[in-house]
Amino acid sequence: MTWNDTLPTHLQELRRGTAVVASLAALRSPGHGYRLLQTLGDAGINVDANTLYPLLRRLEDQGLLTSEWDTTESRPRKVYRTSADGEQMLDALLTDLEAVRTAIATLTDRGIS
Template identity: 70%
Template structure:
């Protein structure tokens, strides 16, 4: 029997790559970090804050997200949104993800390409 730890490690690895895609999709509409954490978790992508915030900074540095501070509320919040370059990368990632899913389906169903 496979231990829970081994399964958890492999599920974490599988999810790690999809968090970028999920974040770019979710941030097509502006959002701040904590709300994004909740939204991702609500859709089956639980992410630790210590993972998400560095990811947001990295995606912003890469030009895939834009950000803007909202200082109108009691507590200033940094809002992120998928940039035009982010949309381009997202389209390519979604295409590749679809191809991977098709390949996996073929493998699991025994279909040759």
């Protein structure tokens, strides 16, 4: 195993779960699936389409997102929005993310005490 082989695996491990946080955060302003995919990609969070669409479905089932069909344009699109429960969940996840970041920063500065 070379560095180039192990890096993608570790990055994947590190990024697991960030798609949920990023989606809940981005969908505080409503948007449809493809647009979310682009927004996340532009922001530097690369999620595969075949991961994101089922994820939106699950978050909706869990009540963290609400959705409605937008029929004003030529093609109907499902527009998602973070629900009140979703906001709470996002807060909890962000708090934990921050705790992890602080912990890592401390460890990086100090090493083993």
